[in-house]
Amino acid sequence: MAVRxxxxxxxxxxxxxxxxxxxxMPAFPITPSTEIPQYVATxxxxxxxxxxxxxxxxxxxxxxxxLGACAAGARALTxxxxxxxxxxxxxxxxxxSDRLPIVMxxxxxxxxxxxxxxADHSDSMGARDSGWIxxxxxxxxxxxxxxLQAFPIAEHKDVMLPVMIxxxxxxxxxxxxxxxxxxxxxxxxxxxxxxPEHYLLNAKEPMAVGPYAVSNYYMETKRGQREAMKNxxxxxxxxxxxxxxxxxxxxxxxxxxxxxxxEYAIVIIGSAAGTCKAAxxxxxxxxxxxxxxxxIRVFRPFPEEELAAALSHVKTIAVLDRSEMFSATGGPLxxxxxxxxxxxxxxxxxxxxxxxLGGRDITVEDFEQVxxxxxxxxxxxxxxxxxxxxxxxx
Amino acid sequence: MDNTVEIRWHGRGGQGAKTAALLLxxxxxxxxxxxxxxxxxxxxxxxxPITAYxxxxxxxxxxxxxxxxxxxxxxxxxxxxxxIDVTHGLKxxxxxxxxxxxxxxxxxxxxxxxxxxxxxxxxxxxxxxxLGKNYPNSPMLAAVAxxxxxxxxxxxLREMQASFAHKFAKKPEVIDGNMRALxxxxxxxxxxxxxx
Numbered sequence: 001m002a003v004r005x006x007x008x009x010x011x012x013x014x015x016x017x018x019x020x021x022x023x024x025m026p027a028f029p030i031t032p033s034t035e036i037p038q039y040v041a042t043x044x045x046x047x048x049x050x051x052x053x054x055x056x057x058x059x060x061x062x063x064x065x066x067l068g069a070c071a072a073g074a075r076a077l078t079x080x081x082x083x084x085x086x087x088x089x090x091x092x093x094x095x096x097s098d099r100l101p102i103v104m105x106x107x108x109x110x111x112x113x114x115x116x117x118x119a120d121h122s123d124s125m126g127a128r129d130s131g132w133i134x135x136x137x138x139x140x141x142x143x144x145x146x147x148l149q150a151f152p153i154a155e156h157k158d159v160m161l162p163v164m165i166x167x168x169x170x171x172x173x174x175x176x177x178x179x180x181x182x183x184x185x186x187x188x189x190x191x192x193x194x195x196p197e198h199y200l201l202n203a204k205e206p207m208a209v210g211p212y213a214v215s216n217y218y219m220e221t222k223r224g225q226r227e228a229m230k231n232x233x234x235x236x237x238x239x240x241x242x243x244x245x246x247x248x249x250x251x252x253x254x255x256x257x258x259x260x261x262x263e264y265a266i267v268i269i270g271s272a273a274g275t276c277k278a279a280x281x282x283x284x285x286x287x288x289x290x291x292x293x294x295x296i297r298v299f300r301p302f303p304e305e306e307l308a309a310a311l312s313h314v315k316t317i318a319v320l321d322r323s324e325m326f327s328a329t330g331g332p333l334x335x336x337x338x339x340x341x342x343x344x345x346x347x348x349x350x351x352x353x354x355x356x357l358g359g360r361d362i363t364v365e366d367f368e369q370v371x372x373x374x375x376x377x378x379x380x381x382x383x384x385x386x387x388x389x390x391x392x393x394x
Numbered sequence: 395m396d397n398t399v400e401i402r403w404h405g406r407g408g409q410g411a412k413t414a415a416l417l418l419x420x421x422x423x424x425x426x427x428x429x430x431x432x433x434x435x436x437x438x439x440x441x442x443p444i445t446a447y448x449x450x451x452x453x454x455x456x457x458x459x460x461x462x463x464x465x466x467x468x469x470x471x472x473x474x475x476x477x478i479d480v481t482h483g484l485k486x487x488x489x490x491x492x493x494x495x496x497x498x499x500x501x502x503x504x505x506x507x508x509x510x511x512x513x514x515x516x517x518x519x520x521x522x523x524x525l526g527k528n529y530p531n532s533p534m535l536a537a538v539a540x541x542x543x544x545x546x547x548x549x550x551l552r553e554m555q556a557s558f559a560h561k562f563a564k565k566p567e568v569i570d571g572n573m574r575a576l577x578x579x580x581x582x583x584x585x586x587x588x589x590x
Contacts, residue, residue, distance in 0.1 A: 006423040118435070139456070168458075170434075172458070174432060175432035176416055176419050176420075176431040178423065272458060275456070275459050278457045361459050361460050362459060
């Protein structure tokens with residue numbers, strides 16, 4: 001039986017952590033993810049769970065301690081945002097190359113500067129090449145559901161990679177919404193116990209974790225990470241299927257919303273997808289125009305072929321990025337979606353817009369305007385302003 | 395969107411406008427609604443103007459933007475009226491509810507010609523009378539519930555009673571005072587302004 005509740009995104013993640021009851025959680029507070037370690041520390045102080053909380057002195061130490069605990073054989077996780085994750089930079093790469101199945105609750109926040117506490121994806125998108133699996137959420141329900149699926153993906157023997165469970169700072173992290181919680185017994189059964197194949201505290205198998213790798217070994221290590229990321233595709237879908245059996249809620253690499261017959265589509269990540277859905281409903285109801293949405297859930301590994309197939313019939317596509325990469329062209333999602341479409345020899349016209357940087361709001365009306373532009377491009381067969389902004393003050 | 399009620403709260407950091415929005419979401423949730431309650435943060439300091447929002451609906455709400463055309467606006471601190479156009483975007487058939495010691499006719503000139511319904515409540519006086527302390531949140535919450543009609547009065551009071559019983563489990567002596575504040579505020583808004 002699902003439990004009907006109303007929780008903020010941070011409360012939902014903290015509750016998921018309580019239900020999973022990991023062995024170790026080192027963390028250092030940073031807005032807007034601070035509440036997650038705060039709530040977990042409260043659960044521990046109240047004697048509700050037996051997790052070892054390590055109040056470290058920085059995020060660098062938070063991820064270092066998480067690495068250590070995970071390498072020792074424990075189930076370990078942490079939470080952070082923005083500059084906090086930036087301070088973990090070296091350890092992010094170490095976690096992935098040491099093949100440590102760590103889970104991190106990332107509450108997306110703009111990276112400085114100017115200093116800003118609000119949502120965009122510049123923190124996690126900057127870490128897209130670090131070797132972590134990245135899963136994004138539209139709502140509190142999704143971030144909770146994704147979090148429950150994180151350890152089964154990370155710890156699968158064919159994967160053994162760290163997983164970042166991302167949600168939009170303040171928008172979902174501090175927004176209270178209805179949510180259906182899974183009963184704790186079912187969560188525990190779903191997530192199971194960690195049974196590491198190799199671990200540091202195994203006296204029968206002395207081993208080193210993270211030693212120096214000369215050129216003769218480094219490249220093979222990277223290939224191993226790539227194979228693991230490829231394997232993650234299958235495992236992510238298997239875990240999602242098992243999750244659907246438990247809850248009835250279906251997840252894949254992405255969600256297709258009114259996309260099947262769509263002529264004009266938006267590709268987007270995160271909480272703004274919900275606002276876009278309202279625009280899709282409104283346009284379809286008022287005008288009958290065939291507009292649709294593809295919401296990316298899994299950005300790493302990138303679902304290249306599946307995404308191109310889902311968009312193969314669409315005339316014009318707007319890819320919306322909530323972070324810059326200063327290529328002086330588009331953003332990271334735009335680049336990857338277009339590469340996927342090129343590989344599939346798709347002939348859709350594509351534009352790539354920036355939105356929501358530093359928490360700039362995006363509304364139903366903004367999405368309506370994007371769909372109007374897509375329609376115009378399709379009619380005129382001419383792409384103008386391929387790279388542009390939504391909601392920029394002029 | 396048709397059956398979604400949208401509410402915007404204006405307050406100052408530390409006054410509890412965000413808490414009020416979350417409490418309203420809470421009580422609406424308990425009466426079976428789909429709810430959203432969320433703050434918009436500017437500079438993080440006491441006294442800075444802050445905005446919080448509610449969407450309350452019979453169907454799931456997926457929109458994650460702020461609210462620009464609210465059905466109702468609640469103003470927790472009347473000193474904001476001089477610097478912020480609180481009725482901006484407010485629907486003409488909507489209403490603004492203002493916590494103030496002033497009379498309505500003194501407030502009207504500060505509302506930029508807003509033509510919809512205006513309700514005033516002296517939440518401080520209500521709180522002092524009921525609780526002996528100035529906690530304007532509970533009276534404002536009751537006023538918003540009364541004016542918006544998002545839930546029947548008896549459901550609202552029943553759920554708030556349960557909420558207070560939980561929240562003040564270790565201080566049960568303040569539960570009655572808080573409930574009295576709600577009822578007084580409800581009555582005040584109905585009497586002064588003639589509610590639907």
